[in-house]
Each structure stands twice: as C-alpha cells, then as structure tokens.
Amino acid sequence: MMKAKASRRPFSDPFDDLTDEEFESEVLEALGKGTTKISLRVPTDLLGRTRQAAERRGVPYQSLIKVLIDQGVRRLERAPARGPRRHR
Template sequence: MKKLKKIPRFKTEAEERAFWEQHDSSDYVDWSQAESSTLPNLKPSTKTISIRLPEGLLHSLKVEANKRDMPYQSLIKVLLAEDIKEIRKP
C-alpha cells in the first residue's frame, strides 16, 4: 500500500476545484475503502437560458408534449439529451 499524501486546506471552492483538476485523487485517497451511497433527493442543477425557436417548431413541440402528457420544456430537455447521447456514441 502506498503512502497517501495529505489533502491541503483550501480557502475557496474555486481553489479546491483547480487543485483537483491538476492532481490525481488516488494519491490522496484510498479508494479501496470507499463505500457506495445513494442520494435520492439530489436534483441536478439547472440554468435558465433563452432560445429563439420558429413559431411552427414551438407549436409542434407543444403538440407532441401534450400527446405525451408532459410540459413542452421537459420534452425539449428529453429530446436534447437523446440527441447528445447519440452524438457521443463512439
């Protein structure tokens, strides 16, 4: 078992983020001792954006969302996520 380095103290979250972007956590943490956990109430953070869509496209989205009994903005998120997943396939 290798000797682990001591995790430094950070003044800000940004400083900590920059540190971990440049360092391998396995030098600081024994991951063989890690345990799985579930976070059932964790919700992904969202950011509000503004997007201009042709009126016909927006109408079509609303009609399709209505067929699926879901808000049209949720349908947009689902469709975008599916397309991104498809684009990232190797």
C-alpha cells in the first residue's frame, strides 16, 4: 500500500506579529477554557519542531499546540466555504 506524499508548504508562524504579552494572553485564554482529553498521532519531526518552537517562546508545547489549533480553526471559519473534498 502506497502512502500519499503530503504537500509541504512553507511554515508561517502565526505568532510572529504578536508581542510576548499578546502571545501569553493567547495561551492563557486557550488554557482557561474547558478541555477534553484526546489522543493524536503526529509525525515525530512535527512534534520535535513544535517542542522547539514552544521552548523558544517559553511555553509548554501542549499549550502551543492548543493555540495553533485554535488559530487554524478560526482562520478556516473566516475562509469561504468550499465543496466537500474527496479523500483518496
């Protein structure tokens, strides 16, 4: 069984334009909401890069993941809806 190659897009850090105070506010806001425990499999290199990015910002990596998910979903919610995509 062949695995499909994932398209690689350049990573654009959604926090580059935030001050440290704004970033901390985003993290604290994400942490303050009710939570549900999930299990998520991610590529090892992605987890490593995420941990490094969190360390550079001085935040726990799971907190950074929550903020990134929240930012991504907000961006999707603002984008025009597309028809359903078919997965191969």
